[in-house]
Amino acid sequence: MVYRTSVDGVTWSSATTIKALTYAWRFSIWFDGTYVHYVTTTEASGGALSYRRGTPGSDGSITWSAAEQTALAGASGKVYYYPMISVDSGGYPWIGYYRDGGGTDKHYWVTKSSANDGTWSTQSGFPKQMSTLWAVYAGCVIPLNQQKALVIYNKTGAKMYMQAWTGSTWNAEVSTTNNLENEDFHCAVSEGDNVHIVFLEATAHNLMYTKFNYQQNALSTETTFQAAVTNTSAPVLCMAEEGVQYCFWLGSPTAHHVYYKKCEDGTWDTDPTDWVDESTDQITDNRNPTGFYEKLSGIIGLAYETKAGSPYNVRFNFLGSITPSAARPLISPPLICPQLVPQIAIR
Numbered sequence: 001m002v003y004r005t006s007v008d009g010v011t012w013s014s015a016t017t018i019k020a021l022t023y024a025w026r027f028s029i030w031f032d033g034t035y036v037h038y039v040t041t042t043e044a045s046g047g048a049l050s051y052r053r054g055t056p057g058s059d060g061s062i063t064w065s066a067a068e069q070t071a072l073a074g075a076s077g078k079v080y081y082y083p084m085i086s087v088d089s090g091g092y093p094w095i096g097y098y099r100d101g102g103g104t105d106k107h108y109w110v111t112k113s114s115a116n117d118g119t120w121s122t123q124s125g126f127p128k129q130m131s132t133l134w135a136v137y138a139g140c141v142i143p144l145n146q147q148k149a150l151v152i153y154n155k156t157g158a159k160m161y162m163q164a165w166t167g168s169t170w171n172a173e174v175s176t177t178n179n180l181e182n183e184d185f186h187c188a189v190s191e192g193d194n195v196h197i198v199f200l201e202a203t204a205h206n207l208m209y210t211k212f213n214y215q216q217n218a219l220s221t222e223t224t225f226q227a228a229v230t231n232t233s234a235p236v237l238c239m240a241e242e243g244v245q246y247c248f249w250l251g252s253p254t255a256h257h258v259y260y261k262k263c264e265d266g267t268w269d270t271d272p273t274d275w276v277d278e279s280t281d282q283i284t285d286n287r288n289p290t291g292f293y294e295k296l297s298g299i300i301g302l303a304y305e306t307k308a309g310s311p312y313n314v315r316f317n318f319l320g321s322i323t324p325s326a327a328r329p330l331i332s333p334p335l336i337c338p339q340l341v342p343q344i345a346i347r
Helices: none
Strands: 027-031 036-041 049-056 062-064 069-072 079-087 093-100 106-112 138-143 149-154 159-165 174-179 186-191 194-200 207-213 223-226 236-241 244-250 257-264 273-277 300-306 313-319
Touching: 036 079, 036 093, 049 079, 049 093, 069 093, 079 138, 093 138, 093 149, 106 138, 138 186, 149 186, 174 207, 186 236, 194 236, 207 244, 223 244, 223 257, 236 300, 244 300
Parallel strands: 027 079
Antiparallel strands: 027 036, 036 049, 049 062, 049 069, 079 093, 093 106, 138 149, 149 159, 159 174, 186 194, 194 207, 207 223, 236 244, 244 257, 257 273, 300 313
């Protein structure tokens, strides 16, 4: 698990190692505007979930608030997969994860700390099993206002499910009408207490949009904003400004191209913008983009992989203009999108 930094999105530092990990899906990061937070898993029976918080410096270093913490102790015969971290409006970290205890003990869980100082103390009532659905592999926790949150959890070929945390209790579960192509192929960003959600639908492989309304505890009608993409074109959503979102995806209409559409007050661009042509090196996998949760310092950034064989490239591109004297290092994001690839952001 490493990071590189840049002040212009073009020239990058050498890699700094944080810790040894085998696979990219064994860690997740979040940047809350002040601190970078991470969670890791060993993905082994009895292995723990580990948490750490630090302050990114202008020289590309990270000053850690405390030693790495055990967010969830290991348990015999149980394996924690695909951890995703976020931080609520009070600075309290949340971690969503898939727990495999064997047999039918395969569910999505969340845990939360009652400490917001870089240490971990599990809050009463957590960890929480989110659903009785079997084999729910992927999900995320979306921060809302006043330490509320929306937990989303999914299963391949099934609906998206979600529950809102009021700060003290859970609201009733709600779900989409359409099924997901894959549990990873969705992305969500919050705007106040509302949550914008995009996902790849399972039948026609349409990219679809819906919005969760916290006050109504309901989803809006699902609409197609890009029809018939590939069955691996996972969407990435960014909150650009109030009422404006950008969605990025790879490989359709033309293979090895990066596309985006803008949504303003619920209305999407008619045609996608053909943003980047990677036909020379070729995109490694349409499933693997990741981007900024929100527009930071006037920038929307996206990372993805190119080349069909090792050594692969991690490619970064951005919308906006970076001013080197004002930009801070690219260290880590308020990342929600669950695509399991290198994770980036700028502040």
